Amino acid sequence: MSALIVSDLTVDHGAIRAVDGLSFTVQQGELAAVIGSNGAGKTTLLRALTGLKSTKAGSATWKGNSILGQKPENLVRQGILHVADGKSVIPELTVEENLNLGGIWRRDKKDVALAKSEVIDLFPRLGERLSQSADTLSGGERQMLAIGRALISRPELLLLDEPSLGLAPLVIEQIFHAINSMRQRLGLTVVLVEQNAMSALKIADAGIIINLGKLVAAGKSADLVNDPALRAAYLGY
Amino acid sequence: MLTILNTSLIGITAGSIYSLMALALVLVWRSTRVVNFAQAGQAILSTYIGYEVISRTNNYWLALPVALVAGAVIGALVDALLIRSLTKRSANGPLASIAPIIATLGLLGVIRSVVGMIWGGDLRQYKAPVSNIGFTFGHTTIPFSRYNLLIVITTIVVMIVFTVIFQKTSLGLALRAAAFQPETARLAGVKVDRIRTVGWAFAGATGAVAGVLITPQSGLSPNSLDSLLIYGFVAAVIGGLESLIGAAVGGLVLGVGLAFIREYVNSNLEFPSTFVVLLLVLLIKPGGIIAARRGRSA
Numbered sequence: 001m002s003a004l005i006v007s008d009l010t011v012d013h014g015a016i017r018a019v020d021g022l023s024f025t026v027q028q029g030e031l032a033a034v035i036g037s038n039g040a041g042k043t044t045l046l047r048a049l050t051g052l053k054s055t056k057a058g059s060a061t062w063k064g065n066s067i068l069g070q071k072p073e074n075l076v077r078q079g080i081l082h083v084a085d086g087k088s089v090i091p092e093l094t095v096e097e098n099l100n101l102g103g104i105w106r107r108d109k110k111d112v113a114l115a116k117s118e119v120i121d122l123f124p125r126l127g128e129r130l131s132q133s134a135d136t137l138s139g140g141e142r143q144m145l146a147i148g149r150a151l152i153s154r155p156e157l158l159l160l161d162e163p164s165l166g167l168a169p170l171v172i173e174q175i176f177h178a179i180n181s182m183r184q185r186l187g188l189t190v191v192l193v194e195q196n197a198m199s200a201l202k203i204a205d206a207g208i209i210i211n212l213g214k215l216v217a218a219g220k221s222a223d224l225v226n227d228p229a230l231r232a233a234y235l236g237y
Numbered sequence: 238m239l240t241i242l243n244t245s246l247i248g249i250t251a252g253s254i255y256s257l258m259a260l261a262l263v264l265v266w267r268s269t270r271v272v273n274f275a276q277a278g279q280a281i282l283s284t285y286i287g288y289e290v291i292s293r294t295n296n297y298w299l300a301l302p303v304a305l306v307a308g309a310v311i312g313a314l315v316d317a318l319l320i321r322s323l324t325k326r327s328a329n330g331p332l333a334s335i336a337p338i339i340a341t342l343g344l345l346g347v348i349r350s351v352v353g354m355i356w357g358g359d360l361r362q363y364k365a366p367v368s369n370i371g372f373t374f375g376h377t378t379i380p381f382s383r384y385n386l387l388i389v390i391t392t393i394v395v396m397i398v399f400t401v402i403f404q405k406t407s408l409g410l411a412l413r414a415a416a417f418q419p420e421t422a423r424l425a426g427v428k429v430d431r432i433r434t435v436g437w438a439f440a441g442a443t444g445a446v447a448g449v450l451i452t453p454q455s456g457l458s459p460n461s462l463d464s465l466l467i468y469g470f471v472a473a474v475i476g477g478l479e480s481l482i483g484a485a486v487g488g489l490v491l492g493v494g495l496a497f498i499r500e501y502v503n504s505n506l507e508f509p510s511t512f513v514v515l516l517l518v519l520l521i522k523p524g525g526i527i528a529a530r531r532g533r534s535a
């Protein structure tokens with residue numbers, strides 16, 4: 001069953017068309033990697049899906065409900081969590097306060113506490129640094145914190161914008177491993193935006209390749225990886 | 238020696254009120270990035286409401302909370318009805334950052350005229366609920382009365398209450414997150430628009446408390462809080478405009494500093510000195526005494 005259905009989505013930044021008639025679907029419980037180079041429109045796509053950017057045309061539904069035009073804070077309440085690019089943590093707050101922020105709107109405080117302890121199990125380094133200012137974290141730890149905060153909101157659909165950005169290969173591997181294990185355990189649907197095609201497609205079920213806002217190819221990640229033309233032109237390995 | 242002590246006491250009382258006004262400005266600045274000149278108007282309107290309660294019931298202790306609630310409601314309304322749509326509409330234009338500030342100046346004028354129409358321009362008075370005559374030790378009377386003590390204690394209580402709210406509650410966490418990174422806060426589920434309105438309500442309540450506290454000593458007229466707005470603004474800037482502690486420290490530094498200038502230099506220099514202090518702070522420590530980065534988390 002397709003849980004996320006995007007059709008003919010078009011988004012402009014002034015005169016620039018950043019997303020151009022894009023259509024794709026993501027199955028429930030699937031991890032889909034959205035691959036594209038700088039300026040392909042990946043960030044714009046995510047921002048449009050979570051209400052941070054207004055759209056020109058097209059539609060997007062999650063489990064049958066339209067999500068376009070809704071506010072991000074309301075989508076959060078429907079289980080749609082967007083972890084923005086640039087390790088979006090709030091440096092003025094402590095690690096623990098950043099985590100708590102993810103549960104602030106939830107009424108079930110018992111489950112918030114449970115989710116928090118699960119996140120600390122998943123990323124023990126956060127647990128050791130709870131009272132530290134988030135400012136003092138390394139790039140990888142910040143990414144863990146941003147993902148951890150989203151998990152405390154008990155997401156059903158997690159949209160991650162380039163979690164590997166600026167991280168060392170070993171750290172990227174850790175983060176991707178964590179993403180993969182948690183989504184299998186929690187049955188999450190994940191849209192993983194990446195330039196790092198190789199690492200992303202390794203853990204992804206499906207791949208969506210975009211260029212200049214248009215769809216280039218979509219399919220099982222294994223099939224995409226084995227297509228010599230795509231490899232040469234878009235996957236860079 | 239006694240003069241130094243007396244001057245300090247006068248400065249501490251004045252500085253407490255400046256701190257409250259500074260806090261009101263900081264709360265709005267942090268939540269919306271607007272310097273709210275209308276704060277003097279909001280506070281004067283709230284104080285007149287308190288004055289009405291006192292003239293009817295002769296009960297200061299009822300007037301204070303009524304004015305406080307009125308101040309909160311007025312603050313929330315100003316944000317929800319005016320500032321919110323203004324910041325949205327002018328988000329990208331050339332006037333983007335300045336439109337809301339000009340609007341608060343306009344609103345100050347509007348509120349003052351309305352207050353003038355309702356209550357007239359005469360100076361009104363109400364009595365302090367406790368003695369306004371300085372404590373006496375033997376043969377010396379110090380310029381610090383029970384009422385001054387009340388002012389200082391109320392200020393300390395307000396500061397403690399806000400510190401606890403900001404540091405220990407979910408509402409405080411949401412307020413801080415919305416102030417530092419509104420987009421990240423929204424993506425975490427914080428209803429940033431509403432949270433900002435809460436910030437305006439807190440500010441309005443604080444300004445109302447300042448107005449009710451100062452009136453037994455200064456009298457009440459449509460523009461009787463204008464100089465307090467300026468002192469509060471300078472105190473907020475001294476404190477870095479971002480932090481509660483900064484507002485408290487800034488108010489006290491300014492209050493005590495001005496008291497000494499009046500006593501030891503020339504009483505006519507008090508008002509101009511305020512601006513000299515402002516300029517010196519901007520030149521020497523542009524971030525304020527409490528550096529923004531550290532101040533923000535406090």
Ligand SMILES: Nc1ncnc2c1ncn2[C@@H]1O[C@H](COP(=O)(O)OP(=O)(O)OP(=O)(O)O)[C@@H](O)[C@H]1O
Nearest residue numbers: 013016018036037038039040041042043044045195
């Ligand atoms: N706020 C903006 N104003 C104007 N143009 C923008 C804005 N944001 C993005 N663009 C343009 O839209 C296009 C798509 O940008 P987008 O940030 O979505 O790409 P991306 O795939 O996320 O790139 P990257 O991998 O570098 O993050 C680019 O041409 C970019 O210059």
Ligand SMILES: [Mg+2]
Nearest residue numbers: 042043044085
């Ligand atoms: Mg991007």
